[in-house]
Every structure is written in structure tokens, then in C-alpha cells.
Amino acid sequence: MTAAQVIFLITAVLTLGAGVYVVAARNLVHAALALIAAFFGVAVLFVLLQAGFLAAVQVVLYIGAIAILIIFAIMLTRRVMEDTGPQTNRQWWLAGIIALVLFGAIVFSLRLVPALQGVTAAAQPIPTDTIEKLGFAFVDPNQYLLPFELASVLLLVALIGSIVISADRK
Numbered sequence: 001m002t003a004a005q006v007i008f009l010i011t012a013v014l015t016l017g018a019g020v021y022v023v024a025a026r027n028l029v030h031a032a033l034a035l036i037a038a039f040f041g042v043a044v045l046f047v048l049l050q051a052g053f054l055a056a057v058q059v060v061l062y063i064g065a066i067a068i069l070i071i072f073a074i075m076l077t078r079r080v081m082e083d084t085g086p087q088t089n090r091q092w093w094l095a096g097i098i099a100l101v102l103f104g105a106i107v108f109s110l111r112l113v114p115a116l117q118g119v120t121a122a123a124q125p126i127p128t129d130t131i132e133k134l135g136f137a138f139v140d141p142n143q144y145l146l147p148f149e150l151a152s153v154l155l156l157v158a159l160i161g162s163i164v165i166s167a168d169r170k
Contacts (some may be wrong), residue, residue, distance in 0.1 A: 008048055015041025028074045053134070054147060055129040066158045071167045115143060 018038035025031035039062040046055035137143040 011044045
């Protein structure tokens with residue numbers, strides 16, 4: 001086993017553990033700090049994939065902006081910091097079924113991605129400008145299109161979550 005594989009396994013386990021703790025934590029501040037740890041683990045995985053730009057975006061945008069925004073929203077709303085209610089409800093099975101259906105849809109969608117099937121895309125002119133190369137990489141299905149779209153969806157979810165957290169409830 002190479003050093004990169006060992007680092008990957010350790011990072012993957014820590015990232016998954018932090019993600020599970022985000023969902024299972026009763027204290028909101030602890031959950032937000034675990035979210036920062038999960039974001040950092042994803043940044044390390046981007047570094048291992050030699051996607052330095054995405055790693056930098058992960059650190060600057062998600063850790064530096066979104067996670068800190070969530071922590072400030074939690075502290076400024078002066079809500080109860082510890083949830084005393086049950087962690088599940090009677091409809092947990094429905095959420096499980098929906099999660100399985102969505103997982104199946106993602107797996108089905110990934111089977112249609114040409115890069116995962118070993119098929120090469122049509123030859124495109126290779127740009128000489130670095131910015132132009134980055135632009136083509138973001139829209140090329142064989143490079144960063146899927147992570148770029150997932151990042152935009154995650155940003156939208158974070159925006160909606162911050163609005164919900166800071167909303168005045170009467």
C-alpha cells in the first residue's frame with residue numbers, strides 16, 4: 001500500500017466520521033465544528049486527486065465562509081444550543097426510502113457519464129491560456145463538470161440553511 005493510499009484511507013474515515021457526527025450531534029456548535037472538519041477532509045481528498053484549485057476553493061469558500069457563517073448564525077440567534085428532543089421521528093422510514101431512491105438515481109446517472117465508461121470525448125482544440133483551460137475544464141464532462149455542479153448545489157443548500165437558521169420564528 002502506498003503512502004497516498006494510506007493518507008486517502010485515513011482522510012476518508014475521518015471525513016465520514018465527521019459527517020456522521022454532524023448529523024448525530026446534539027450540540028449545534030459541535031455539529032458546526034464537525035462540519036468544518038468534514039470540509040477539510042474533502043479538501044485533503046481534492047489535494048490527493050491533484051485538483052489544487054478545488055482544494056483551495058473548498059478551504060476558502062466552504063471552511064472560510066459557509067461554516068463560519070453557520071457558526072455565527074448559531075451564536076447570534078441565541079437559540080438553545082442543545083437539542084433535547086428525540087433524534088428520530090415516526091417518518092424515518094420514508095426518509096430512508098427517499099434516500100435509497102436518490103442514491104439509485106445518482107448511480108444510474110453516473111453510469112451515463114462518458115469519463116466513467118472509458119469513452120473519450122470528441123477532440124477539442126487545446127487552449128493555450130490557463131484561464132481558458134480552466135474554463136474548458138469546468139464544462140468538460142471528463143474533468144470538473146460534476147464537482148462544479150455539486151459545489152453549486154451545496155452552495156444553494158448552505159444559503160437556504162442559513163436563511164432558515166436566521167429566520168424569526170414566532
